[in-house]
Amino acid sequence: MSLETIISSFSDENANKFLMYLQKKNRRSDVKNSTLFKLIYTQKFTSKEIKNQLYKADTNNDAYHALRKRLHQTIIDFLAAINLEEENSEKTTVIKYILVARSFLQQNHYNVGSKLLDKAHKIADNSQLYPYLNEIYRLRIQYAHLNPKEDLEKLIDQFNKNQNLLKLEEQLNIVYAKVKAILYKISNKGEVIDFQKIVLKILHEQHIDINKNLSFKSFYQLLSIVSISAFISKDYLQIESFMLNTYDILRKHPNKDKERFYHIHVLYMIANTLFRTKQFKKSMYFLGLMNNEIDKNPKKYEAVFKLKYELLYNLNLNYTNNQDIAINRLENLLVKKRKDYETTLDLFLALIVFLFQKGAVKKSYKLITELYHTDSWYEEKVGNEWVIKKNLIEILLLVELDYSDLFDNRLAKFKRQHGAFLKKIGQEQVLIFLKYVELFFYNPKTVTTIDFYNKVENSFRWIGAKEEDIFVMSFYAWLKSKMIQKPIYETTLALVKQAQDL
Template structure:
């Protein structure tokens, strides 16, 4: 009995701690409204009705200003339950306000349902091998079914959610070129028709970050930085908690853009600074892998190696947190670093580990990573005999790697790996080759 009593008490303390921690770290208005609502309930129970009603009115104003319809509904329900108090507002007024808000709250609930349905149908389409099945058809069908066409056009929070789904669908097809103009058009249409109020700050920041990332993916680096500058201005003018929450993602993307604008040394300074801040595990992994890339581009291979070693996490952990592709990118980076440091055996070990992972997961041919296996074969030959890079036949095989850097469809990470191998063939500095290919015209950048 003593054990169970102790366990219940510990669980209660843990829940109290988690609630307090969540409230302290949640930068949204919803958290503030929940806090005021909890305070009002406590004051009612303590018999301090006048102060409780003052707190409820403050919660109502905050929820309405920030379009927190679900929280506002809870505020009105508590007001109705306590309407017998001499300090209460007229019940008829409360009910009228509650009914008006209920329409918006119901719309938000329908949007949540639509969000889940669209994601589910996209997953089903991919499982059936129809990832390219018209996303527009799936989207329009669900929006019509839940009467949400107009809601997504006038509410920034819902637009951000819709854009997140659209982005996920397009990234599956690596269709970055189509997504960038689409999200930009939606953002500027919203800005022109309805504008962004302070209540929309979080959604606006999310949309700006999405646009900047889409532009980066399509190699429009200077334009991406322009949108990041808009985002930074909003962050600096907004709540501190929101700025703290979004600052790492802003910095990672800015540093990535700078690398392709011949400002790689500035990228290093940015990432070194942000990695000194308290970060989530995902942010820590993103930042360290990015910093390792920037050191590598500068030819600082020892620092690049130390940075990746400092991750200190197993491949299994990283895969659970970041996905299999992140693990492959890290392993390939480690392989190239060891080669540059003259550690041929370590480079070979990493190469074999990557090959084994790809074949075990995706079959002997590597599935969608077949081009990576072709790339690894060339790197393996180079590790065995660096002079191989000067052979014309080697350059021809490098050129023939299938769809490794097709412009507009390929990840910039893949381009960076390809650039390293090409730099070995041409004898040019790796960073110079990377910039040359990244800024190549809309055609195949290979010779």
């Protein structure tokens, strides 16, 4: 990873901490590492400009690269130190006890070593630290002959049970890794894959047996797998009860406070599932729980989770008739440059959509023109689905603005770039929708006729308002608003209300 990339990940607080760390570490006043860090952190200068500011000559390439290398290593040391401070205290305590206990056992000081292992065992068992328990049992079995009170057969049985739990945790980790790899191929590479069939095959291959003895991290990985499956199939209704029932177990899990990082992730996944099934009140409740967990250690978690929280919070606001509040919050959020580029783009697209639904078409279109990178660049950063949504919104904005030349160009480009992919994944409805968009653009009066209404009803595969994806519903709301001659936002909320009432 480049020095620039590492430094760009620093929060302002960590940047100040690092500069203080350098100040204590530097023994001479003429050391240039602080200056180099500050120049890179501003993100205003090229590497050549920075070198010239530091050395005022082109002849110091070796000195400059040596300085960069030293700064890189110092940053790694600093980050390692602060991560150790923030690491699960139980884990670090157990590691220390095991290391010291092993040393005493090797020197035949069994009583001291055994007492330390007992302490380590109690902490590791309470925290479900299966890898560390594995080492504790291994040491106790190895030195059991020195303790007449030790029941070797019982120890071996406990060791084998822990091995099964450790194996299950590792199996889920493998499944999680494979599922994430498949998701990357679908979202970022546009590959057509039978996702659910492959996931079932992976679960079968790994012999996954779900039980309440899973570690918190394993539960998180399991819920992630289920959530990814819903993301691909757009069938969040099917996983909702499983997510909520699993959280009932997690609420009482002994490690939910110790594993706060995964706990926050789980709350976000549940809130997102409930939003996608149009249960906005419940979604907001879980977002409240998520925010409470973030606030317990904001320095550690805000940078990772706060923008994701804001995205989902404002989506809920928008679909509960609080659009102006959502727009205002998003505009304030996007004033400041953010390091979470993926979520920032999601926030930006959400603002474009909200303004479009509100009828602020020119403002919405101005924002979309600020997305100046190529589609392939955005696909690499945030995935194919985001690009398709962005392009669809742009086409609808061009319709509203009556930009005929640009409309023809973007429509043809969309069909050329995404047509084959949409057909392969069974999403021909997007292309059917665009056919009616084109009909409206060139003959707007036809959309209010009974004949047009019947054509639309017979063209789409309706799966029911309750099951329909909320974003698909939002695009259809634009077409329906033209058919019934009502505002887009009003029509959108009416469709959502209809789904909630079922």
